[in-house]
Every structure is written in structure tokens, then in C-alpha cells.
Amino acid sequence: MNQPAGQDHRIIVIVPHEPGQLAHIAGLLVEENINVEAIDGQLVGDLGVLILSTSDDDAALQILLRDNLRAVTSDALVFQIPDRPGALAGVVQLFEQNGLNVRTIHIIHRHGGTAVVAVTTDNDELASSLLDPDSLL
Template identity: 30%
Template sequence: MKVQQISVFLENKSGRLATLTRTLANENINIRALSIADTTDFGILRLIVDKPDAAYLALKRSGFTVSETSVIAVAIPDHPGGLAGIMDVLAGAKINIEYLYALPEKTPDKALVIFRVERLDDAIQVLQSHGIGVLKGEEVYGL
């Protein structure tokens, strides 16, 4: 149920993101979702790709500072209050959300959101016990 996310430390200067995306393209790696948090000097790019192990190695070989993190992909009811319901479930279990971002793909009547939480295995268990879909890594990589 866990999804491997690639995190890359990027200097905030012209061309770095272009070099990174070209590196992935040259290795035939497809980006499924991404998020970037930046400051004036650097940014952290978080990526979900179709081949996380290959992406990690390609970026490392190209001189990027890269790490892998386990996250979860949650299928959220796509209607007003759908995300609030997920937040209530996690809050009720006292599971802290470090960050989240959406995937552009949708399943029928569901939005897909990536969550980084403190207690990953507990989050998976509590979400599933409430009938909330948690996607397998292979499902997300194949979107």
C-alpha cells in the first residue's frame, strides 16, 4: 500500500528543473505527480514517477541530492467534504499529516491525493478500516 516518492534538493537557479526533467526523460521515466516547496535559495521537489528505483539512480548519477520516502495514495470521494472526511478519520486516530498533494489522475468519483504522515502503517490501517481506498504503489505508478 506504500508508494515510493522521490525527493530532490534543488538549488533555486535557472535551468536546474530543466536538467532534472531532461534526465528523467532521457531514462524514459514518466512523472505521475509532483510538488515543489521553495525558498529563495533552494527547493524540495517531490515526485511520484512510474519507475522510482530507476529515477533515484538516474538523478543520483546526474549529481542531484536525492532521497526516497514512503507515502500513501488515497482515493478520496470527489465531492464537497470528501477531503474533510479523510482529515477527520486521521485526526481521530491522532495521525499527523506532514504534507499532501494531489495527483492529476482521477478514478471514477474519486480524487487521488498523496499523503506523507508520521505513522504510515497506522494510517493505512485506519483508513482501510473506514472503507477508504489506499492504492498500491504499482497502481499509482501505472496511472
């Protein structure tokens, strides 16, 4: 999934694939007078992955986190891996072999044999190029 065109910042939100999730998020933001300026979404198994750009990304992120939604900031590289021993180790070892330093890493969802991971590195462009393109969200 690509970042909304022309946007430097984004918020990635992982939600269950259930009716009303997008309406809930939109409602939370409108209550705080935050405008959604760009949105992209896709299904990944039983999850919805939304990429948002808003009129106030910092405030929007705090609102979403306060509501216990799984959300990460714009600089995170988000990808899926098999949820099994060694899968994450394989990714971080690949990064290490290519001289990448991991700054932050979060497993933001696990379900049905898949883990969704958000990571920031000192060179996210290189990190992205090392991953299977089909795994990127």
C-alpha cells in the first residue's frame, strides 16, 4: 500500500475488518475538529489497514491511541511476516547484515499465522528494499 500522494506524514491504523471501524475513526477525529486530508486502505486477512493524513497528525495519533486503537506514526515501515519462531529474527538479521540500525520496532498485530510489524531504521528506504514487496503494507 502506498502513502497517500503528496503527503510527507501519515498515520497507519490497524483495525478489525468489521462494519463501523472507519466511521468510528472518522467520528473520533471530527470530535476534535481534525480533518482527514488523505486516506488509503486495504484488507490484510481479517484486518483493515488504513493510512491517513490529517490536518493535525500529532493530535490525531494521540486521539487514536487514547481510544486503544493500534496506530503508528508516519516514519514507520509496516510489513507482515509469518507469526512463527525466527521470522522476526530473520528480518532484523537481514537489516544488520546490510548495516541498518533499528530505531524502533513494534509488533502491532498478530492473528491467523501472520504478524504485522512496524519498524523505523536509520535508512527506511534501504530497509524497504530488503523486504519482500508483497509483505509491505
